[in-house]
Structures are given as structure tokens and as C-alpha cells.
Amino acid sequence: MATERELSDFLKSVEKRAFKRSVYHVRDEEAALDIVQESMMKLAEHYGDKPAAEFPMLFQRILSNCTLDWFRRQKTRNALFSNLSDFESASDDGDFDLLETYAALEGSQQSESAEDASRRAEVLREIEAQVKALPPRQREAFLMRYWEDMDVAETAAAMGCSEGSVKTHCSRAVQALSKALKAKGLQP
């Protein structure tokens, strides 16, 4: 049984990332705040008595569902959410080689320490833009896997899909991000 302090600490540790993730998904700060608040409420109200170790998985699941609910409500409200490009799978990049790309990026890592603040801000802006541009499932898998530091099995359970799908989504997301950043001459 988690104490109130444990729940509070957990929410504190995830709230900012959850907000940013929601912003990447819904592209609206007000809506993202509503989604995070609703997710926190649901976790506390329905699962507040669960062991603290179960909070991360439960919260990710609730956050995903709340985000999905928001899209459903938007769809029924004004039928504006019809951007089919969001559902398209990533294009096949037959000639793209991640190893080559990443090796090239790695070679210039030494100069990163010399980047000024504006350069870092530019990189961050570009990364955020590219993350937003990812197809929803790829973005969700990528952020859960690497930002929330969940393993493949946990990500698959939270997304309700197979581990193979998670690996595919993550791989495609990394390729897309890597390619986009390389095209702009940036590195993460």
C-alpha cells in the first residue's frame, strides 16, 4: 500500500513529462493540462491504495486513455481531428542507414560542448517539432520507451500491443528523428 507521500512524490516526478507528452500529442497546452489533471485524479481516486511500484504502469495507461478520450471528444465535437497524415505509417526509407547516420553524428560529438545556449535551444525546438511530427503510435512508443525509461514489455503492456510492434515503432521513430535532425545539421 502506497502512502500519500509516495503518491505525491510519484506524481511530482512524472507531471512535467506527462504534460510535455500530452502537448506533443494534442498540441494544445490547456488541453494537455486538463488531460494530466484528469489522469492524476483517476490514478489517485481509483488506484491510490495500490503499491507504489504499480504507479508508473497504471499512470501511463491512464494518461494514454485520457489522451485518446480527448481525441474522441474532439472528434465528436467538431470533427476536426481528421488529419490523416497522423495515422499514416512512416515512409519506407530503403536507403537510410541508421548506423551510418549515427556514426556520422557521433564523430562530431566532441564539438557539442562548444555549443552555445541558442544552439541548444534550436536543437531542442527542432527535436520537439520532430517528435510532434511523428505518427502517434511511434511517438507514444518512443516517449514511453526512452523518456519514461520503460522496457519493451512494459511499453507493450501500456500501449496494448505486442513487443514486436513496440520495437518497430521505436526503430522507425529513431530513424525519422535521426534523419530529420541530420538533414538540419543537428544532433541530439
Place this chain on the structure above:
Amino acid sequence: MKDVSTLALAQARQDQFGRRVAARLDTAAAELPRDITERLRAAREQALARRKAPALQPTRTVSAAGNGQAALRGPDRIRLWQRVALALPLVALVAGLVAIQVVQDDRRAREVAEVDADLLTDDLPPAAYADPGFVQFLKSSL
């Protein structure tokens, strides 16, 4: 064997790239405007206020008093009073219905008694109402 190691290397590089992007995103999350962080804090506090409390273990204790009496304490005692409180309106309803019935019976008995008293104290003997001739006289005179 070479393919396996190549795949593992690719996976490692993919993971490394993912973590580097995640580290960048961490800085974005850390630099959220104050109004957003305050609203997140308020949302967190609101959620904590609605937290589902862990289920309490029933603490049924029977304390024996010095003179041998035992009293229930804890949730059972509260539950007993809750039941009594719930039953009160029902008891009041039944008592009200019984009182109405008693009053109505009493009133009906009094009305019948008044009719009987009028008949018995009347100049005309009650046996006259059983006489067919008198009944005929009453009908014809009305």
C-alpha cells in the same frame, strides 16, 4: 554470428540515440513556465485530496470491563448506530399509521354508539322499526 552482433550494435545505437533525445526533452520539461508548473502542482494537490484511502482493517475489539461486561468498540459500534439511525424513519412511519388507525376506530365506535343511544332514548321503541306496517307508514309519509 556477425548478423547477430550487428543487430545488437544497431539496437545499442538506437537506444543510445533515444536516450540522448530523451535527455534533451528532459531539459524542455525542466524549463516549463512557472504558471504551468503551478497549475500542475495545484492539479497534483487536488488529485491527492481525492486519493482513495487504503482499505482499513476492521478493528473489532471486545474490551472486558472490570465487572465482567463486554462492549464492542470500533467500526461495529459505529455500524450499529448507523443501523439504528437508518431504522428511525421506518419506526416513525409505522407508529404514525398505528395512531391513525386507532383514532379512526375510536371515531367510528363513537358514531355507532351515538346512533344506538339515539335509538334507545327515542320515544319510539326500537321494535317498531321491525314492524312491516310501521315501515309502510314511514314510506308513505315521506
